[in-house]
Amino acid sequence: MSYSYFSDAYAEPSRQQYPPPNYLPPNPQHFSDHPGRYNSNDRARAWTSAGRGSTTAGRFGGRSTGRGFEHTNARNPNQNYSQNYNQKVQNPNQYQTISERFTKLKLAEEENATTGINFDAYEDIPVEITGTDVPKPVNTFAEIDLGEVLNDNIKNRCKYVKPTPIQRHAIPVALAGRDLMACAQTGSGKTAAFCFPIISGVLKTTSSAPVYGRREMVAYPLALVLSPTRELCCQIFEEAKKFCFETGVKVAVAYGGAPVYPQLKSLERGVDILVATPGRLTDLIERSRISLAKIKYLALDEADRMLDMGFEPQIRKIVERLDMPSRGSRQTMLFSATFPTEIQRLASDFLKDYIFLSVGRVGSSTDLIQQKVVFVEDSEKRDYLRNLLHDEKAKGNLGKNALTLVFVETKRSADSLENWLCRIGFPAAAIHGDKVQFERERALRSFKNGVTPILVATDVASRGLDIPRVAHVINFDLPRDIDSYVHRIGRTGRAGKSGLATAFFNDKNSSIAKAISELMKEANQDAPDWLNQYAESHSSSNDYRHGSSKFGGRDFRSGNGNNADDGGNADYRGTSNSYYDYAPSPVAAEFSTSNYGGGGGGGGYESVVASGWE
DNA sequence: AAAAAAG
Incomplete structure (x- = not known):
C-alpha cells in the first residue's frame, strides 16, 4: 500500500518554494504506508442487506473525544485507565504503530461489513460516568425494555445487533428518567441513543391530538429534538421516522428555508416527536401553531453548538422563556462530540441532577482518522489541492465510492472553489448558508450519491451529518476553533471505518497549532516538528477553544x-x-x-x- | 472577522 502524494508533490517544480524545506514532515516514511481507505462498498452492502438506503443518519462508529481524562488521571493515579494513559504517554513505542492498528481495523471492517458497524473499533473504549445513582449499562438490546414494536424495529428493520457503547450507557440512564449530558462523537449512535428512550416513553403516554382553537390547531408535541442545522434536522427526522415505523408514534419536522405549509399540515395530523431547528420552531410557537406545554422529553443534538455564543439566546428562549415545562418536570438530554467546560456550565441551567457520560478512547478523539497537517500558504492552496486531488484520484481514493469533503472558511470561497474545481475537471458541489435550501439539499444529495465526489462546504456541514463513504476531509482553510476541527474531521472515519484528514496550515492558523498538535499526539500520531514549534510559540491563548484539553470528556x-x-x-x-x-x-x-x-x-x-x- | 438559525 503506497501513500506518497507528499513526496510526489514536493518533487514538482511548481511547488518547490513551499512549504519551506524545513517544514517538510520529518519522517516521510510515516506517510509511506497509509493503510488506505475502507473499501467503500462495505457500507453500501451493509445497508442494502438491511434494506436501507445510504442516507441513514449517524448512529454508528466514531469515537468520542477522550480529552480531559488526563485530569482525572492526575487525581486518581490508581485507576485502570489512568495507568494505561500514563503508559501511553511515557512509552508510546510499546503500542502498535498506527499502520498496524489501521490494518487490524481494516480487516475487522471487512469482517463486520454485514452489520454495517465495526465493533472491533470499540475495544477497550474508556467510559466515564459521573452523577448520583448511575444506572447500570446494558450489554444487549434484549436487556432493555423498550417495548415490543420498537424492539422489533431495532432488530429486524434496522438490523442492530447490539448497542454501541454510547447506547449501552445512555439508554438505561434515559429510561430511568434521568437528565443526561453525553459526550460521544456524532455517528457513534447518538441519534438512536436518545430516540429509543423517547419513543419508548411516548408509547407509554397518551398521545395528544392537536388542540383546535377558535380557528386553527395547536400542536402539542411530547418530545422535542433540536439541531443546529437544517440538514442535520432532516437527518434526525428520517432516522426517527424509521425507528417509529408502525409504532404509532408520530414524528414531525420543522426547519427554516422550506415552505411552512407542508410542515403545518403534518403538525395538524398530530405530533409526538418534533425535530426542529430553533428559528422555525420559535416562529411557529409565536404563531401559536406549536405549544411546548406538554413536552416531556427535550433532546439537544450537537448541544455545544446550540449553546455557543450567538446561538445560546435563541435556545435559552425556547427552553426557559416560552411555554416549555421547567427542568425537573421534563427530561432533558444533551449530546455532543465536544463539551467545553464553559458550555457545560451553561448547559447545566437546563438540567436537573444530571448524569454526565463520556464515551471515548483515552487521549484520542480520532484514532481511526489519520490526520495530516501540511504547510501551505494561502496563495498556493489551490495548486496544492489540485495536485493532491490528482494523486488521490490516481490511487482510486477519489470517486463515487471515495468522497472528499473540502472545508473552507467563507461562503464566498466555497462558491469560488467549487467553480474552480469544476473548471479544472473535478466535479464538485458546494454547500453553505447563503444557498437556498433546495440548492443545499441538492448539493448534499449529489455528493452522497457520488455525482459530485467533492463537496466544498462551510461549517454548515461540519457537524452531525452522516455521509457514508467520505474517505478524505480536507481543511482547505482551518477553522478558528479546535472544536470545529474535531467535528469536521469526524465526517470521515465513521462507523469504525478509517479515514484521512488533511489540513492546510499556515501562519494565520497559529492559534490552533497547539490544539491540533495535542489532538494528534493523543491520537498517537506524530505531529510534524514545525507544527510543534508553532504550538510552542503560540501557546498563550486562554480561550477555552485554543487552550489544551478542554473539549469536555470530563464532567x-x-x-x-x-x-x-x-x-x-x-x-x-x-x-x-x-x-x-x-x-x-x-x-x-x-x-x-x-x-x-x-x-x-x-x-x-x-x-x-x-x-x-x- | 465566520458560520449558523426566521422571513
Missing part, C-alpha cells in the same frame, strides 16, 4: 470537588465510574468507583473551572 462538576464540604454544591456531588468498556470481564465487575466530590484528593484541575463555580 466539569468534578472540578469543584474541593468545595464539596461547604455544602453549597451538594447537588453536584456524585459518584464517578470510569472503566474500560468491552472489557473481557463483565462490565459490572469493572466498575472502579471513586468519589470526586469528596474533597481533597489532590486538585490539579483547571483553576478556571473551579473558580467559575465559586
